[in-house]
Amino acid sequence: xxxxxxxxxxxxxxxxxxxxxxxxxxxxxxxxxxxxxxxxxxxxxxxxxxxxxxxxxxxxxxxxxxxxxxxxxxxxxxxxxxxxxxxxxxxxxxxxxxxxxxxxxxxxxxxxxxxxxxxxxxxxxxxxxxxxxxxxxxxxxxxxxxxxxxxxxxxxxxxxxx
Numbered sequence: 001x002x003x004x005x006x007x008x009x010x011x012x013x014x015x016x017x018x019x020x021x022x023x024x025x026x027x028x029x030x031x032x033x034x035x036x037x038x039x040x041x042x043x044x045x046x047x048x049x050x051x052x053x054x055x056x057x058x059x060x061x062x063x064x065x066x067x068x069x070x071x072x073x074x075x076x077x078x079x080x081x082x083x084x085x086x087x088x089x090x091x092x093x094x095x096x097x098x099x100x101x102x103x104x105x106x107x108x109x110x111x112x113x114x115x116x117x118x119x120x121x122x123x124x125x126x127x128x129x130x131x132x133x134x135x136x137x138x139x140x141x142x143x144x145x146x147x148x149x150x151x152x153x154x155x156x157x158x159x160x161x162x
Contacts, residue, residue, distance in 0.1 A: 006032050062109060066096030072122040075112040087115040 004014035004024035016024035023029040064073060068090065076084055092099065092107035092114070099105050107114040117125075 004029055064095045064107075064114070066094075068094040068116060070119050071116040072119055073114055073116045075109065076115045078108070078111050078113045081113055081115060084115065086117050086121060088117065090114045090116040 002018045002022070004016045004018045004026075005022045006014040006024065006026070006029035008014055014024055014026070014029060016026070018024055021030075021033045023033040062075065071090070071094070073090060073095070074087060076087060081087070081089060089106055091105045093105060094116075095107065095114070097107060
């Protein structure tokens with residue numbers, strides 16, 4: 001099938017499929033062809049939903065079979081694993097995956113690698129990030145109040161000098 005020959009108000013060609021007369025089913029486009037039609041566009045056949053076999057990015061494909069007690073897992077880009085201390089590459093046997101003799105124990109999904117840190121260390125990192133965030137918010141508030149006080153004193157000074 002060919003593309004509709006109509007030019008839209010934005011100056012671009014209509015992206016719909018053309019009928020036999022070269023224009024799509026839109027009444028305004030049919031008028032350009034000099035004929036009008038009540039013909040509706042043919043619907044495309046129903047597509048099948050993605051499956052894990054067809055698409056490695058399906059959300060369920062990233063889920064783990066099991067849980068490694070005492071550890072927190074995270075998918076990290078393979079190129080970043082070396083830089084991500086203290087994250088360590090996880091052994092897929094700890095997450096319920098079987099490993100054949102001579103098979104790699106690293107669990108991969110495309111360019112991602114499963115890594116983990118201990119739950120205790122993860123909680124320490126969360127507390128550190130939380131305290132860092134709180135101190136940054138307090139500093140921003142202090143600066144904001146300081147600026148407001150400075151502006152107020154300038155306004156008072158300006159008013160008193162009149």
